[in-house]
Amino acid sequence: MSTSYLSPSIIDSRTFRPRDNEMWPAHIVKAAAITEAVETLKLGAAGSNGRREGLIAHPASREPGIGLAPSTAVSYGVLLPGEKTQPRRTNASSFSIGIEGSAVAYVDDRKFSIAKWDGWNTPGMRIEVLENKTDKPFIYVTYSNAPFLQKLEVFYEEYNPPEASHISQTPEFADKLAKRARAKDMAGKPRVVGDTGAMLLPYEHLIDPDFIESRALHWRWEDVAPHMGLVRSLSQGYNGRPLWCLYNSATGSRNGTTFSFFATMTSAAPNFIGPVHRHVSSAINLILEGSGWSIVNGERIEWEAGDIMLSAPGWSPHGHAFGPQGAIVLTIQDHPLHIGAESLIWQEDLKNGPILSLGAQAGFETNISEFRKAE
Template identity: 80%
Template sequence: MSTSHLAKSIIDSRNFTPRANELWPVHIVKAAAIFEAIEKLKLGPSGSNGRREGLVTHPASREPGLGLAPSTSVAYGVLLPGEKTQPRRSNASSFSLGLEGKGLVYVNNRVFSLSKWDGWNTPGMHVEVLENTSDTPFVYVTYSNAPFLQKLEVFYEEYNPPKNTQATARSENTEQSSKRSRAKEVAGNAKVVGDTGAMLLPYEHLIDPDFVESHALHWRWDDVAPHLGLVRSLSQGYNGRPLWCLYNPATGSRNGTTFSFFATITSVAPNFIGPAHRHVSAAINLILEGDGWSIVNGERVDWEMGDIMLSAPGWSPHGHAIGPEGAIILTVQDHPLHIGAESLIWQEDLKNGPIITLGAQAGFETNISQFRGGE
């Protein structure tokens, strides 16, 4: 490489002005537009992969990696009666929710029967197949971290992969490895260097890390719904958010539904006004029932049942208010992705509150004890 090329590759930071963050504005897609798109997806043949899907994108989104948020794609899909998708796997992970009709999903060696508002996750490199065995269309929405991988130019996807790529192969490998010494054990443990806690780790640990098996899980609405009354009872004056996280225990302290996203179900009483706050994780709200409004960066956005909205572009101050009928809202947020990167800064009190790195520091407290007697 010539000296001139090398010079162009090195930037003297003393003369370099860092790029300022350009926050995406709040963006809402109304229910009528979504319904119209779904009706169009029902027409004509399905794609070669057996899918009828349409991406919801933000006007600020650019290739590579189109999404409703920088790290998150949202796709509405339709399966007509008798249709079945081609087996697909990718290194992206996803969370999906049934919106209308009934269907089946096969994820590796698991099969879930799906109804309205049933949720499921598909871990990375798990083979997924969707099928509609009913006599009405099955409509669903899927949130994926594919845009994040596409921006890094590392997105991988294939259809009809060999059957030995499924979870049973991993289980067999795990069983076989338990009968022999692992290379990491032969290489030895980490070595402490110095007196600060720094360590050295052999290469064998890098290529054979300990892992927690990540499975596809099914959150049946019939199982979730009976628990919503508990959060809906949190009345005005509660300074948190009345919700349940659809938790995947494999994600551990990331508190995720997948390792990139959490999905929460908010069930909130009429006229509830939540506190204004901000965080670098991007939040996407799908209004399942009810109506209300949000204030995002000083802009008011009114929403109603069926709308989907990027309600919290990274680090934008925002707060939400609920209308007189109450609301049920699905929120998907790339919270776990930021916890893993130690980048999840959060400010719960915009006027005087500290900025905390959640997952790396002790978090905030709410006044939940006033509503549940400290239980």
Template identity: 25%
Template sequence: MQSTKKLEGSNLQAAMDQLHADVYDRQMAPFWAIDQKAEHDETNQIRDKQKAVPHIWKYKTDIEPLLYRSAELISTESSERRSLILVNPGLAPKRASVTTMYTAYRLNDPNEIMPPHRHSPNAIRLGLTGSMNFTGVEGENITFGPGDLVLTPHDTWHNHGNQGNEPAINLSVLDLPLVETLNAIYFEHDYTEEEEGQRKRRVVQSERFPSDYSQRVYGHGGLMPRFVSHLRGTGAASPMYLYRWDMMRELLEKFRNWDGDPHEALMIEYVDPTTGSPVYKTITFFMQMLRPGEKTLPLKQNASLLCAPFEGRGYSIVGNKRLDWEPFDTFAVPGGAWCEHVNTSSTEPAILFVASDEPTLKALALYQKHGKKPSGEIVRLT
């Protein structure tokens, strides 16, 4: 066989082209570079070419009209699902809003309840409109309204709906893209309960806990009943399935005059009350308050974020892209992108709901966070 070292010019290029064609034809990939201009760059060729990009989905002009149109055309009899998944343009057609998570919006018509199901991804629901959103989780029937956060942990039976007389809209965040990448995805819909010694399929879960169970048992910070079991569901997530908005809003207000963090302003994390750790092992959630006129310093972390403004208006610079936001929008902050937030109001706070895959990166000892000082100097924060 002729040595490539003896080939020059067009002969060398032709041989290299044929080598690469043969490598790809055999389901392999080259990992070398001839020079810095080579098409096969050794630092980039092993990276996934599909990357999430900064993007914003507008609620009023895009999401809300489509939700109502879908409600007119799709009934609970024709489908147990009626949600809009936010697809990141850099990841399409994959159903992912950032690499590891997706956000979906759901409208429930008055007095409709979907049958129970369960799945391997962790999920949450955040109420946006309507005071009678419904989610039943493992026998706890939860009614929730705007700003209330409801957990539906991995492998817990749950169902969604609306017990009110007006339409109700909520958003959800799932770690489904992450779980799918790990080949651990499954969904089950055959909910049964034992009746008279036999397993029978049911369309509604029996209520096994009071509807205010989560708040009654876990709603007093630093105080926890010892006489109840805290291993709910699979025991792999927070046993507190409901976090009320009024408690979060009150706590944010208590810190309103504190200095806060220059890169993150005021952020409060939803945690497992029995451990103080994130509610899930894969993803975590925050409310972030920007005081009137507040602007954060640029922050870059390898965690991916999904941010949904809940109160106020402003804009964020993600990468080099300006994203103007208002309540109920969602925008993506891909891991590795610089991000800064600005509250454009001089009188009212702005509050963002934030989802992050930070726990996954920390569990794998990969998490990093960097910030820029006012001078422009970059410092490592974590």
């Protein structure tokens, strides 16, 4: 049946069927290819923005918004000794991790000394600068939600913004804000209409919403590492995942590292096998240490230290198994983005389990009580 129009620009839905979802296949980039790219990035001059970065493109990815997953751009960056990037701010948010060497990350009024496996977030519209004060190259990986914004045609980026554009609150600025008269307060509180919980909200609330400041945070590996043994101790029989989420409390019940992604550090014991499950959020695994294999949509993929892969395309059945030495894996997943959109459906048991909307209803349980007493 051909699509018909009721009038110009109005399609008759009785004759129109949107295309089916295009499920991306898993995709792995091996450590050797990454090393080759990084060595090439070290050559020649940095870009006009002071950066040397390589963007990983999934074979199914198309403009607008090139990424390793539909919502997620992954870039490998190199900062040579003495180099400093141009101040940049964008409405995209990001999480980055140091891979080799060290550097300083400046995010608005915060300064972080970044070492190997240290992670940090850069909230949207915060000015970021990276500087290498050492005599060795600094290698890092950045995960950004820029493709999501580019697909919406609303991505914003600028370099060398005016000093006044720093928006993190100093104590003085916070005090000034607390004392100001707000138009939203003059406009009044929400008004209840009817008996179902529906309300009316004045315009002033829309342009000056209450907020929780999302600041740049630093997860030092030396601070995180002592906690990894606790999750690694989970033996066969645990039906959850042996990981810690690098949590940013500003994200609240979204349980995110940013408002779009969570970053988790998995430390799996030798020969640990995780359950097969699926979710609409996409997951990207960076193998920091160890080896193993994954089954994604029925395809077996071997991985080892230094590899990066789209390990869980949205709604693809997948499971991961760890080798005889175990593994440490960084996972980036657009879980919080879907919670905010009320679209995060998840299924733990593919044979008989329910499909739940996480963040909108009670979720799943694990058997953690068999391994650990409540704290």
